[in-house]
Amino acid sequence: MCSSLVIVAESSRARIFEMENPGKPLTEIKDMVHPESRAHTHELTSDLPGRSFDSHGQSRHAMVDPLDVKEHQALIFAEQLAGYINAECRNNNLERLYIAAAPHFLGQLRKKLDATAKHHIVRQLNKNLVTMDEATIRKHLF
Secondary structure, eight states, X not given: XXXXXXXXXXXXXXXXEEESSTTSOOEEEEXXXXXXXXXXXXXXXXXXXXXXEOXXXXXXXXXXXXXXXXXXXXXXXXXXXXXXXXXXXXXXXXXEEEEEEOHHHHHHHHHHOOHHHHHHEEEEEESOOTTSOHHHHHHHHO
């Protein structure tokens, strides 16, 4: 049983560290990657948006998707990461949870965390630290 998890994430990657206590080094235990979030929009869609006539007159315009494809992929990854965190909390594998994520992704992740996981959160940081080294992550969180 580890006492703490440290999550650093963005819309396409999450690094998960465990820590015995705040004075001990972080040990990376998992690196989750969601390549679809890094893909270009044209690689994720199979066709151009459809066209429609206006309700009055002969004008035509492109139909717009209500949810951007990249945003949709970020939501999928937030669900996957939250599923991992929620499972760790339900299994009583941790006491404290620290999260540092890109601001928009942090908001998406918070919505997917269950009450048990939210109860374990000690610190949340609106900052993308996913490419930083262990010492830099530690400096920002502790």
